Amino acid sequence: MKLQLGCGPLALPGWINIDNQPYDGVDRVLDVTQELPYDDVRFIFAEHFIEHLALDDATALLRDCRRALAHDGVLRLSTPNLDWVWASHYKRVMTPQEAVLACFAINRAFRGWGHQFLYNETTLTSLLRDAGFARVVRCEYGASEHEELRGLERHEWQPDFDGLPHILILEASGRGGSAPEYLEEPRAMFRRDAAAK
Numbered sequence: 001m002k003l004q005l006g007c008g009p010l011a012l013p014g015w016i017n018i019d020n021q022p023y024d025g026v027d028r029v030l031d032v033t034q035e036l037p038y039d040d041v042r043f044i045f046a047e048h049f050i051e052h053l054a055l056d057d058a059t060a061l062l063r064d065c066r067r068a069l070a071h072d073g074v075l076r077l078s079t080p081n082l083d084w085v086w087a088s089h090y091k092r093v094m095t096p097q098e099a100v101l102a103c104f105a106i107n108r109a110f111r112g113w114g115h116q117f118l119y120n121e122t123t124l125t126s127l128l129r130d131a132g133f134a135r136v137v138r139c140e141y142g143a144s145e146h147e148e149l150r151g152l153e154r155h156e157w158q159p160d161f162d163g164l165p166h167i168l169i170l171e172a173s174g175r176g177g178s179a180p181e182y183l184e185e186p187r188a189m190f191r192r193d194a195a196a197k
């Protein structure tokens with residue numbers, strides 16, 4: 001069994017395509033922040049989706065993916081790379097025009113398209129370990145050690161910036177992972193600030 005979460009109108013043949021909107025090709029209309037009604041899943045894929053969830057919903061979903069996956073199951077996440085966003089939009093010294101453009105562009109990256117939270121590799125890896133995944137590997141666009149997970153990304157590809165990929169793609173597997181202790185304090189602070197809105 002293979003699940004695509006937050007598929008939008010981009011259903012994948014041979015996968016169970018899930019979205020909370022009834023786009024053409026969607027097999028199950030579900031809010032995936034509620035428990036996934038599946039067990040023993042082989043692969044879960046989500047492209048340009050995790051950044052659309054509030055952080056607590058995203059972390060709960062990662063845990064639920066670990067629960068729903070088979071022992072040897074794999075979760076593949078494909079999401080904008082915060083490192084790329086920051087490095088490609090912002091310079092320390094800018095002309096006034098560049099500064100205005102950078103200000104709007106970086107705010108758009110954080111808030112545009114319904115984005116809720118952008119991830120860098122270390123943070124998303126830490127959250128995946130916190131969700132119980134023991135092994136997290138970064139993948140190239142369209143590439144995977146698992147044949148079923150190759151060639152899945154369909155979003156625009158942009159060249160690396162300063163060695164940083166535009167899209168962050170991680171595959172998580174195994175059991176028994178745990179969060180690094182440095183995750184807790186910034187996450188708790190973020191939660192407090194979000195609750196105080």
Ligand SMILES: C[S@@+](CC[C@H](N)C(=O)[O-])C[C@H]1O[C@@H](n2cnc3c(N)ncnc32)[C@H](O)[C@@H]1O
Pocket residue numbers: 005006007008009010018019020021030031032033046047048049052155
């Ligand atoms: C930016 S779109 C990505 C669509 C597609 N994966 C792609 O790469 O173009 C995010 C999708 O997530 C869906 N979505 C948002 N929140 C959801 C939720 N809680 N449960 C299921 N789908 C959700 C939206 O309806 C939308 O289709």
